[in-house]
Amino acid sequence: MTDANPPPESESRPPTETVTVSQVADLCAEIETNVADVIVGHDDAIEHVVTAMLARGHVLLEDVPGVGKTMLARSIATSVDCPFSRVQFTPDLLPADVTGVNVFNQKTREFEFQSGPIFANVVLGDEINRAPPKTQSALLEAMEEQQVTVDGDTRELPDPFTVIATQNTTEPNRTYDLPFAELDRFMKKLELGYPNPEEEAELLGRTVGHHPIDSLEPVTDRETLVAARETVANVRVETPVREYATRLVGDTREHAHIGVSPRGTIALLRAAQARAVVNGREYVLPDDVQTEAPVVLPHRIKTAGRDRDGATLVEDALERVPVE
Template identity: 50%
Template sequence: METDMFENFKCKVNKNISKVIVGKEDKIDKIIVAFICSGHVLLEDVPGVGKTKLAKSMAKSMNCSFSRIQFTPDLLPSDLTGIYYYNQKTQEFEFKEGPLLKQFILADEINRATPRTQSALLECMAERQVTIEGNTIKLSRPFFVIATQNPVEQFGTFPLPEAQLDRFFIKLSMGYPNSNEEIEMMNRYVDSDPFDSIEEVVSIEEIEYVQNNYDKVFVSKDIKEYILNIILKTRTHNDVELGCSPRATLNLMKASQANAAINGRDYVIPEDVKEMSVPVLSHRLILKSEISISKNLSEKIIEDILNSIKAPLEEV
């Protein structure tokens, strides 16, 4: 495995996106980790912090097809997957593909669609295929979904069930830029939109390499036990009704491997696990009802668990 390939991939993509998105390099790195692991991202944030720009910039950097879907209560599953319609000229049924048959999908305000439509998207995320009138169509690779939801305005929304939240590889919040970053953002956008100058920086061969080889990163027995201890602690925590699933265990290991690779290592260290634990695990916790209204409590619980468990010594 060539760790230089992963480092170069991360640096080129992050640098390109950072021309448009100011001061979010660490968040971009985590999204790149999810992409390498063929996972999907849930962005929970207020409007206007650059979620759409980020998704479009990432797709353009990789020369991948892109579609943005605005989720609304009247959106139907067929609006996502496509339909067969009768062409009177040819007197044959033809397939009109939906936006899900692109490679990069931005599912904007996913919690505004009905559970039936949400399920159609999440099925595509899990199975990498759509079935329409008995015909199965494989989705393009890479296939990557960034879904967003507004944590503030909940009127008229359909919250994602816990089982569906578990399908997302990581959950992030972009957050507001600081004062210096916002000044820099205004400077960049004063004359033109920097997105217009974004060009492809990685090839399909590079994408296939990183997605097919990140799992060759070595994970020691001690690191595996460390990951398991974190997971087990979520299942016995006093404030948690239901802890992380075995899927979360595997996802945390994969995320740690990919994070090690983009940082130039062919082995996982405890810092990789710590760095990826909150985005991979926090949205998978089901909190007890009396304390679940506390904001960002899930993240704090994961941080407390990390502080309470002794990390193994770094091994090369």
């Protein structure tokens, strides 16, 4: 089941404006405040999703049903006024249902490409692990290279392009494990958790009648988001910070069956760039790396035993590896 509203191809590469670091920081705050009108009690998760978008990354939301994963993705997309599509992953979903397919036009006697829901700025992959690995693999090229190849023809995806996927954790017998190569393409993996009693009472007060998502308004547009991403990409990452990040991921490789890949190191520093901008800086500090490491690195690690998971290994690395 899919729902797409892709932007016209001519509009997929808007001209880039100049946006200052302080303007991007203010923009992040506006988006987070806007989304918080819908999502109660998950301010950290909201900020992580916003910074991932600014850092040209994708997000995996893993938790039990009903805690707001899908609503968070919808709220983010609405707040930035970007073309949004939703793919409901099911066992019978085919790769072509995601990427699109060539269809023969009887009038022109030619094949025409009908784009799939992947051709949107924000793509929600709902319960992504309900689809078999073959269908999940349709996302690999899109998430890494921002393009898709169908019948030998390669087509660029719109800019910006962000996948926000949700994962069901309660029915292991009815779901598939995500391929490790796909996990590695998600910049961040987040868990929302249950709200506390006060937060849940506030949530009920907002949603028992009309849901606030129905009246949510955008606070920025696609062109501004593209410009903001360019500002984040230009944030300075000096040699000592790069070396610190390298030592962190190196530590995971020494203590795990599979440690963090170079793609993971790149994701960590890009996330740190976005974190620096949120804090109003044009340069990355080790503190930015340390803040992002717990959500960027653990899902890229495979441990040999069950006594330690990726999150514990990253915590240990942050304690062991000195900042020099």
